[in-house]
Amino acid sequence: MARVYNFSAGPAMLPEAVLQKAQSEMLDWHDSGMSIMEMSHRGKQFMSVYEQAESALRRLMNIPENYKVLFLQGGASSQFAMIPMNLLRGKTSAAYINTGAWSKKAIAEAKRYATVHIAASTEDNKFCSAPTADQIDLPAESAYLHYTPNETIGGVEFSYVPDSGDIPLVADLSSTILSRPIDVSKFGLIYAGAQKNIGPAGLTVVIVRDDLIGQTLDGTPTMFDYKTHADNGSMYNTPPTYGLYLAGRVFEWLEQLGGLSAMAEINERKANKLYAAIDGSDFYSNPVAKDCRSWMNIPFTLANAELDGLFLEQANAAGLVTLKGHRSVGGMRASIYNAMPEAGVDALISLMAEFEQKHA
Numbered sequence: 391m392a393r394v395y396n397f398s399a400g401p402a403m404l405p406e407a408v409l410q411k412a413q414s415e416m417l418d419w420h421d422s423g424m425s426i427m428e429m430s431h432r433g434k435q436f437m438s439v440y441e442q443a444e445s446a447l448r449r450l451m452n453i454p455e456n457y458k459v460l461f462l463q464g465g466a467s468s469q470f471a472m473i474p475m476n477l478l479r480g481k482t483s484a485a486y487i488n489t490g491a492w493s494k495k496a497i498a499e500a501k502r503y504a505t506v507h508i509a510a511s512t513e514d515n516k517f518c519s520a521p522t523a524d525q526i527d528l529p530a531e532s533a534y535l536h537y538t539p540n541e542t543i544g545g546v547e548f549s550y551v552p553d554s555g556d557i558p559l560v561a562d563l564s565s566t567i568l569s570r571p572i573d574v575s576k577f578g579l580i581y582a583g584a585q586k587n588i589g590p591a592g593l594t595v596v597i598v599r600d601d602l603i604g605q606t607l608d609g610t611p612t613m614f615d616y617k618t619h620a621d622n623g624s625m626y627n628t629p630p631t632y633g634l635y636l637a638g639r640v641f642e643w644l645e646q647l648g649g650l651s652a653m654a655e656i657n658e659r660k661a662n663k664l665y666a667a668i669d670g671s672d673f674y675s676n677p678v679a680k681d682c683r684s685w686m687n688i689p690f691t692l693a694n695a696e697l698d699g700l701f702l703e704q705a706n707a708a709g710l711v712t713l714k715g716h717r718s719v720g721g722m723r724a725s726i727y728n729a730m731p732e733a734g735v736d737a738l739i740s741l742m743a744e745f746e747q748k749h750a
């Protein structure tokens with residue numbers, strides 16, 4: 391079967407060139423006679439793969455020297471707990487911005503360890519926007535300010551980085567990391583599960599300013615302490631070696647493409663044309679405020695929800711898969727991460743136009 395355009399929110403598409411490279415190196419990596427998966431994580435061969443991946447990510451994101459890059463497991467969801475465990479640093483409260491489903495999960499977990507102050511919430515607006523900078527209320531005693539720059543389910547993306555002053559800013563970048571350049575120095579900590587824009591599920595990237603490491607809550611498990619991983623180059627235990635190898639190949643692919651500014655140009659163009667198709671029709675709609683629309687996750691509904699099933703059926707037949715919206719939102723959701731070719735977005739737009747003509 392030909393490869394399809396997969397609009398899944400995650401695990402999501404990987405660049406075809408990366409999969410082909412992985413296939414060609416599967417049985418015998420660089421004349422080692424082994425697959426990467428079969429190698430010691432502490433051996434010279436795997437260490438070179440590891441170091442290449444870290445240095446490529448540092449170059450791509452322009453990560454300052456005083457930040458550690460940790461390659462962990464447990465998904466972004468484990469970070470919901472690790473962040474308060476590590477970043478409270480003797481304080482008792484932390485501030486969170488609530489912009490949707492993922493913010494809420496982070497907040498619920500933080501409440502197990504800290505008093506959570508909701509610095510801003512767009513719940514009254516059904517999570518169809520991000521707060522403006524002047525709506526964010528950040529008490530001076532907060533240990534950090536956490537937010538979700540891109541809400542994967544609602545399709546809401548901040549168009550700015552909140553200014554938290556001296557209070558460390560923490561961002562769940564799971565669904566928008568590497569989609570455009572960001573200024574890492576504005577953040578205390580950035581984290582992301584890999585399965586959207588980095589590589590396969592099972593790898594979690596944490597980028598943390600080094601002065602924030604080493605003051606964990608009493609009773610924090612060794613594996614949940616950033617210091618454990620920072621002191622051991624993410625090799626305290628066995629890291630997800632194959633995931634790291636693939637992430638490294640994705641970073642290489644991004645560098646060949648021209649880095650994050652080049653990627654941003656493509657992403658903006660892809661998103662803009664899909665939003666234009668939605669806005670230009672009376673049949674499709676997207677509820678998110680225009681200045682907060684995600685480049686990565688684009689939910690849309692049909693004027694008649696009874697046609698959802700037929701739309702999905704015809705999309706599937708055309709090789710456009712996993713477009714069904716999240717159960718909490720309904721309708722459709724097109725996740726168009728870095729690896730979604732522009733041709734996939736074009737094919738979706740054509741199908742939408744055809745479907746509208748026949749059924750509107």
Ligand SMILES: *Cc1c(COP(=O)(O)O)cnc(C)c1O
Nearest residue numbers: 465466467492542562564565583
């Ligand atoms: C997917 C996602 C998560 C959950 O990631 P896991 O790796 O499955 O734990 C958390 N936050 C955001 C914004 C996401 O998109």
